[in-house]
Amino acid sequence: MYNYKIINGKYGDTSLYDIVPVKAKGSFLIDKNNKHYLDLRSGLWNVSLGYQQEIYTKIANEFNNLLKKQLPYLDNHSFKHPIYQETAEKILKFVGNDFNNIIYTNSGSENTELSLKLANYVNKKGIESKILAFNNSYHGTFFGAMSVSGIDQNLNQLFNPKYGNVTFIEYPTSIDNENRILEQINSISSDYDVMFIEPVLASAGVYATSTEFMNKLIKILHTNNVIVVFDEVATGFYRTGSRFYFNRLDHKPDLVCLSKSINNGITPFGCVCISNYLNSRLQKSTHNMEHFSTQNGNLLGIISASIVVQHYLQHEDKIKQNIHNIESVFRELLTNSGLQYRKQGAMLAIKVGKNQSQLLLKKLQELGILTYLYLNENEEGVSIFPPFNIEPTLLKRALKIIIKYI
Numbered sequence: 001m002y003n004y005k006i007i008n009g010k011y012g013d014t015s016l017y018d019i020v021p022v023k024a025k026g027s028f029l030i031d032k033n034n035k036h037y038l039d040l041r042s043g044l045w046n047v048s049l050g051y052q053q054e055i056y057t058k059i060a061n062e063f064n065n066l067l068k069k070q071l072p073y074l075d076n077h078s079f080k081h082p083i084y085q086e087t088a089e090k091i092l093k094f095v096g097n098d099f100n101n102i103i104y105t106n107s108g109s110e111n112t113e114l115s116l117k118l119a120n121y122v123n124k125k126g127i128e129s130k131i132l133a134f135n136n137s138y139h140g141t142f143f144g145a146m147s148v149s150g151i152d153q154n155l156n157q158l159f160n161p162k163y164g165n166v167t168f169i170e171y172p173t174s175i176d177n178e179n180r181i182l183e184q185i186n187s188i189s190s191d192y193d194v195m196f197i198e199p200v201l202a203s204a205g206v207y208a209t210s211t212e213f214m215n216k217l218i219k220i221l222h223t224n225n226v227i228v229v230f231d232e233v234a235t236g237f238y239r240t241g242s243r244f245y246f247n248r249l250d251h252k253p254d255l256v257c258l259s260k261s262i263n264n265g266i267t268p269f270g271c272v273c274i275s276n277y278l279n280s281r282l283q284k285s286t287h288n289m290e291h292f293s294t295q296n297g298n299l300l301g302i303i304s305a306s307i308v309v310q311h312y313l314q315h316e317d318k319i320k321q322n323i324h325n326i327e328s329v330f331r332e333l334l335t336n337s338g339l340q341y342r343k344q345g346a347m348l349a350i351k352v353g354k355n356q357s358q359l360l361l362k363k364l365q366e367l368g369i370l371t372y373l374y375l376n377e378n379e380e381g382v383s384i385f386p387p388f389n390i391e392p393t394l395l396k397r398a399l400k401i402i403i404k405y406i
């Protein structure tokens with residue numbers, strides 16, 4: 001019996017695993033009996049760089065500097081601090097020239113709320129907010145996110161009617177579908193204010209479209225004056241192979257939501273990056289705007305992101321090589337496996353039989369391998385998002401075991 005509760009299906013205290021990690025190292029979580037668990041879920045996709053002492057030492061030093069000054073906390077609504085500006089500059093340098101401002105948040109879910117508000121402030125064409133989103137997309141669990149997360153529409157029926165007037169669009173799974181869906185969006189989008197896009201459906205089980213589709217989609221949306229929000233909370237920071245998914249596109253989104261790997265999961269942290277174009281529209285808006293959460297300027301969160309983004313900048317070539325190695329292992333072991341799978345960079349989803357994913361997860365846990373589950377309207381399976389620094393031989397061994405048990 002625990003005195004803290006988790007809401008996941010039920011109000012209770014059952015966690016996905018009954019493991020109590022006491023430390024971590026490299027790609028492993030370790031319990032008090034020194035049992036090692038290979039973390040093929042990168043700490044719920046946060047710890048993409050793995051459990052790395054080098055990064056933790058740098059972060060601990062910076063935390064210590066602030067704590068020695070007895071200044072762990074400021075809020076950026078009330079105060080200025082050099083860390084706010086230096087970190088914004090660093091993140092923007094990493095994100096690229098199309099974006100010139102950020103707003104700090106605490107999570108992916110908060111990013112969705114904020115993006116909905118920003119879109120509403122500058123682009124509400126009618127009386128109610130008209131929003132497009134994909135079936136099976138996931139954008140978090142707050143109220144705005146419950147509105148636009150296609151995957152959780154049944155789960156959250158109790159909260160109907162939700163924020164805005166949301167139309168869910170089928171996420172294309174073939175080139176034929178892509179063309180049909182583009183036509184559909186083209187015919188309706190002039191009525192809409194904003195579209196939320198998870199560029200690769202991560203929680204639903206790694207579904208991706210062609211880059212041509214995404215390019216054409218953004219072009220159609222912009223032609224029809226629809227704000228484009230890319231939720232890169234899962235795909236950002238090299239998970240798909242490039243810094244961000246949108247880097248491969250000719251047409252860029254207006255808002256990009258980042259969290260999780262932005263600070264390797266050290267503290268709750270996120271940000272929304274604002275395009276130059278949207279920034280000028282926001283500046284001209286006469287709305288009385290509000291978005292505030294007490295921890296938005298938390299110095300420990302912001303300094304941890306600064307150090308982790310610096311790490312990405314310094315080690316980009318190595319990280320890209322690591323992801324290349326992970327992709328090679330995926331390809332080598334899965335191509336002739338007879339299994340149904342989808343992959344994208346260091347993201348992999350393998351389909352399993354009905355009601356089998358929980359059982360498989362438990363079996364793999366016993367064998368010291370941690371994976372994650374996905375469930376969408378068509379299928380269920382395991383998802384594998386390894387930390388980038390995983391030894392390819394280790395990944396290979398684990399994946400062979402996973403394939404054997406599927």
Ligand SMILES: Cc1ncc(COP(=O)(O)O)c(C=O)c1O
Binds near residue numbers: 139198259
């Ligand atoms: C694409 C995407 N958006 C938003 C979220 C929600 O982020 P958070 O759990 O930090 O609120 C997630 C979480 O998995 C996500 O994958």
